[in-house]
Amino acid sequence: MKNSYLKKMSVDRFGIWKNKKPVLSHLDLELTERCNNDCIHCYINLPADDSQAKKRELSGERIKGILAQAADLGCLSVRFTGGEPLLKEEFEDIYVFSRKQGLRVNLFTNATLLSPSLVRLFTKIPPLEKIEVTLYGMSRPAYESVTRNPGSFDAAQKGIQLLLDNKIPVEVKSVYLPQNRKEVKRFEKWAASVTGAEREPAVTLLLDLRCRRDSETMNERIRKLRISPEEALEFLTRNGKAYREENREFLSRFAKIPGDILFPCQPGVDSGCVDAYGRYQLCMQLRHPDTVYDLNDRSLQEAVLDFSPKVRSMKAVNPEYLTRCARCFLYGFCEQCPAESWMEHGTLDTPVEYFCRITHLQAKWLGLLRDSEMTWEVEDWKERVERFTQNEE
Amino acid sequence: MDNLEKKYAPSGDVVVREIEGELVIVPLVSGIGDIEDELLTLNETGKDVWTRLDGSKTLNTIIQELSGEYDAPAGEIQKDVLGLVTELVKRKMLVEKK
Numbered sequence: 001m002k003n004s005y006l007k008k009m010s011v012d013r014f015g016i017w018k019n020k021k022p023v024l025s026h027l028d029l030e031l032t033e034r035c036n037n038d039c040i041h042c043y044i045n046l047p048a049d050d051s052q053a054k055k056r057e058l059s060g061e062r063i064k065g066i067l068a069q070a071a072d073l074g075c076l077s078v079r080f081t082g083g084e085p086l087l088k089e090e091f092e093d094i095y096v097f098s099r100k101q102g103l104r105v106n107l108f109t110n111a112t113l114l115s116p117s118l119v120r121l122f123t124k125i126p127p128l129e130k131i132e133v134t135l136y137g138m139s140r141p142a143y144e145s146v147t148r149n150p151g152s153f154d155a156a157q158k159g160i161q162l163l164l165d166n167k168i169p170v171e172v173k174s175v176y177l178p179q180n181r182k183e184v185k186r187f188e189k190w191a192a193s194v195t196g197a198e199r200e201p202a203v204t205l206l207l208d209l210r211c212r213r214d215s216e217t218m219n220e221r222i223r224k225l226r227i228s229p230e231e232a233l234e235f236l237t238r239n240g241k242a243y244r245e246e247n248r249e250f251l252s253r254f255a256k257i258p259g260d261i262l263f264p265c266q267p268g269v270d271s272g273c274v275d276a277y278g279r280y281q282l283c284m285q286l287r288h289p290d291t292v293y294d295l296n297d298r299s300l301q302e303a304v305l306d307f308s309p310k311v312r313s314m315k316a317v318n319p320e321y322l323t324r325c326a327r328c329f330l331y332g333f334c335e336q337c338p339a340e341s342w343m344e345h346g347t348l349d350t351p352v353e354y355f356c357r358i359t360h361l362q363a364k365w366l367g368l369l370r371d372s373e374m375t376w377e378v379e380d381w382k383e384r385v386e387r388f389t390q391n392e393e
Numbered sequence: 394m395d396n397l398e399k400k401y402a403p404s405g406d407v408v409v410r411e412i413e414g415e416l417v418i419v420p421l422v423s424g425i426g427d428i429e430d431e432l433l434t435l436n437e438t439g440k441d442v443w444t445r446l447d448g449s450k451t452l453n454t455i456i457q458e459l460s461g462e463y464d465a466p467a468g469e470i471q472k473d474v475l476g477l478v479t480e481l482v483k484r485k486m487l488v489e490k491k
Contacts, residue, residue: 005435005436005439005442005473006433006435006436006477006480006481007433007434007436008432008434020413020414021413022412071410074412074413076410076412076417076419076432099408099421100408100421101408102408102410102417103419104419123423125421125422125423126420126422126423128419128420
């Protein structure tokens, strides 16, 4: 008999399972679309007191039923998100249930509703994954001009401090908006000092439109808040050498022509998302009616094993997409995907000009494209990518 | 005291799950080795030992059973079983059943 019976499974950014994966490794669960903030850029938020939305939400018992199904399918981690998940009255009950199912819990929160009693619970029964807090600015004016919720800056600071004082692992993130862009460097410095993060904190740069396509007024506002492609390039390449290195590694793996396959990405393979009303989706943004599955009288197993593969086998039919995205060797590098097409256009296969422009600017900066070229016209892309990935400059 | 006459069972402070043939030990409360970047699993032999640690059998009984099953000297098995039990008790994943 061998000496060592126990072995450690390493958990990294790319998931726990390396070779043999269970049917479902990870589940995203939106506990509510409601939020106590009213962020100007949000892709999903509904008012906290939206009683119609609240009535339609899954009950705590239904959520626990889905979590138990997920655990039966081998799921080891769940992410609670929203809206603001801590608005859910049954949150503590759902959280403890998840942990007793043997699930690791990742929480996305604005931290404004973190109470001392909840933090005591996290101390006693730790989530095992970092609590991820989005901070919308480093000063009250910047922060609250984004959240439009007076008092939210102080509440968020208090919540974050409670987590830090109790040594609960936290990751802080931000969003790049006109209201806070002057504070980004300050945010990055603070994030590194407070949480000891080994990599730069995530700052969302490219805003999504409304994922329910529920308001053209809100979409117009989000479009106006969007960073220009030129500014996006400037931000992305501000650490030029690091940016180049990061993309060498990425492109060596992901530069390829996708063809008419709509889902060359991973969502729905061994992961999925359930929205606040019990509908399964391959990812949090993708809500096209042909790609959601109602779990209210069907099982999560059917969703993952039967429905998800059917969605993933869908092909693009739009001639414009087939001319451009389907022939683009930088598809994996671009934000274009069925979810983005859905949010922008209500379809699954329409090129999103905003992302296309940003990708082309980046490609030119990296030396992968000449000035007048479009990615889908490049025939020697493999040679170009090889030269780029092997160049040590 | 003769350790081999003791009985052990999983503590309530962990959740043990079988996933794709792996026995994965997930900490429930703090202080169980809840390093967020690691999970512990048991290999096949560790699983055989673990499934017998249900509070009903002494370590001696478990060692005798495994000795017959693995056709290995009881002394060798005893060393391994005690090693595993000691490690699991230290990590608060196993508790003595009195």
